[in-house]
Amino acid sequence: MGMTMTQKILAAHAGLPEVKAGQLIEADLDLVLGNDITSPVAIHEMDKMKLKSVFNKDKIALVPDHFVPNKDIKSAEHCKCVREFAARHEITNYFEVGEMGIEHALLPESGLTVAGDVIIGADSHTCTYGALGAFSTGVGSTDMAAGMATGKAWFKVPSAIKFNLTGQLKPWVSGKDVILHIIGMIGVDGALYRSMEFSGEGVSSLTMDDRFTIANMAIEAGGKNGIFPVDDLARAYMKEHSKRDFVEYSADPDAEYDEVIDIDLSSLESTVSFPHLPENTHVVGTFDDIAIDQVVIGSCTNGRIDDLRCAAKILEGRHVKKGIRVIIIPATQKIYMQAIKEGLIETFIKAGAVVSTPTCGPCLGGYMGILASGEKCVSTTNRNFVGRMGAIDSEIYLASPAVAASSAITGKISKPSDLGL
Template sequence: MRMTMTQKILAIHAGLENVTAGQLIEADIDLTLANDITGPVSIAEMQKAGFDKVFDKEKVCLVMDHFVPNKDIKSAEQCKICRDFSNEQGIVNFFDVGEMGIEHALLPEKGLTAPGELIIGADSHTCTYGALGAFSTGVGSTDLAAGMATGKAWFKVPSAIKFNLSGKLQKWVSGKDVILYIIGKIGVDGALYKSMEFTGEGVSTLSIDDRFAICNMAIEAGAKNGIFPVDETTLAYVNGRVKREFKVFEADEDAHYDEVIEIDLSSLRPTVAFPHLPENTRPIDEAKGVEIQQAIIGSCTNGRIEDMRVAAEILKGRKVCKSVRTIIIPATQAIYLQALREGLIEIFIEAGAVVSTPTCGPCLGGYMGILAHGERSIATTNRNFVGRMGHVTSEVYLSNPAVAAASAITGKITDPADIM
């Protein structure tokens, strides 16, 4: 059959026995997703096209996470559109203040994404759910509108690059460093409209949070999606969360890949992406010493409980540099509560950091940490384009949570190993 894991998922959702790279297909959707920025556009497009009902009120998801709690009148109006629509349509999976979280952390947590499923979202980091062995990808708001109304979407079947992982990550190195290393190696268009498929013995050494971070940033290499095989780690995560049957897919042994890239996880060091592209990466030894004014630990990439624990391990008993505004954002209410129960929030506050309710906030320059002229931020977010987090002269340096926490203490980009 010669199909990759992604191609098998697309084939079954298109009702076909086989698909090949480049083929155009129409496929059934298991879940559609929009947020408070993209949702209103999709709703308007759906209504403009003459549709008055969603295809399935349980398979349309709206998450208020970008400017929530609302920062101004416009953001409040955006949320009201989504809220009214959800009430009218009886949308089951509508998440607002109090139960919301950053969408790409919230949906897996709620059991709304499962192995083998096909998920589209009007947000580029929808590719996150490949960590669970699903095909998930970002689409435009118009495409999402069609999906919300019909339960179908068209795709060009992607070819694939195989990343064969071996070894085990060292202390203070995480999935964020794996994907930053890969993007630095192949570039921001190195996997353009391709599937990034991760395999090899090293996969079993990666936590589910590591895998979420890796798949989350597949789009930063231009990929259509990122995907991991389903193993014991995956099943342990979905067990008790996913209440429906799901199907596990594996790539054929003779599946065709455009390229196979070998990565020894044990050789990786903490990695930092310098402005203004995620591909502008350097190992920590070449990044040390850059002064910062802000540190952000959170986002759909690194706002999970493992990230909170790593940051707390470094910040415990220490104080952040007085000149560094340190903002920590648990990605969901459940993660926030878990961090509270474990005493992590207390550690953060005693260290001089502030802790925010779950929000995308500063990642996209929304609020909760906007940069002024010439300021620099170390951030566990996923993009560092010009003006991404504020003024066009500001700079964003992407890192893992350990590096961000260590840098918050010293006031300059720091290797965690140097202070621990």
């Protein structure tokens, strides 16, 4: 029996001719990632090991992004811990304020993640890099510590679900709508510890930003990872952003999948996830009006340049409804600069939105947009659990940038066609 993309990558990094679902392996790592919340725990574990050095200072990335710039003394102490560790071990890829961005947008942009890699990160959305044809997955801080020390990690080889994509998305429908549709269909545990492998002729119609979004939220379906085939678009992205060589893997024709799910992209509509689980999805326009208090456009899911361009097209010449707070968060400094050059930031400010420095901020209830009791927010982030963005009785509706921007204008959950677009 043949192997899936993920299985081929893991076999190569374990030095084995083949692997099978359920097999326990030890694999070499190409990159170990941590942020300002998870790294301090890993660093303290490293200190207990009394090691004089990390396995490879070039293959560790430390990205303070959750509470950065620091929101309080505790967050400042966390960042100090990471900063001092990076200096002590001469970590090449440590990103200080002014250089940092949201980790899962920053690393591909910086050329640190390419096809064929095995990447672990002490953050659940590390699965983002599967958009480039890499195996990447989230781990705990102790596994991060072991990875920094040894350059290796243990894995149970996952089985896989194949998503066969056909057709093309309609205008204003994006990768966020695709992954919300999938999660709504299979549930938050529908891909539990399985690889979500995307294939089919429909993949070629998806932008890289669409693919990053879809891979990013594989974890919201319980997936071990999400992964896309390497095509001309992915090759062009990697050649533009990275100087590293990459290795392309493709699934064998006789690869074994637990199931194959066909998705016609042309049939999808603007979709939102109601509180308090990403699987609680509804097509916009099929439910009664829901008035909102806040809109957030950003995060490692939807803070990229295509997302900002989409929001700006809708907000151009319009104004946020009075009483609605709109927070725009570019995912990296480079994206922020590009948005300035294209006039997007001016569009946002004229429309009545505020623009933040790159940060995870409100996504995890950190800062820059905490919700009060009873408030409702349309957000392009990836989770809408109870209390995720503030008060435990607040509500988060996950949506695409197009839906978020449209909702900012109307003051209720809306889509571009509600504005005549």
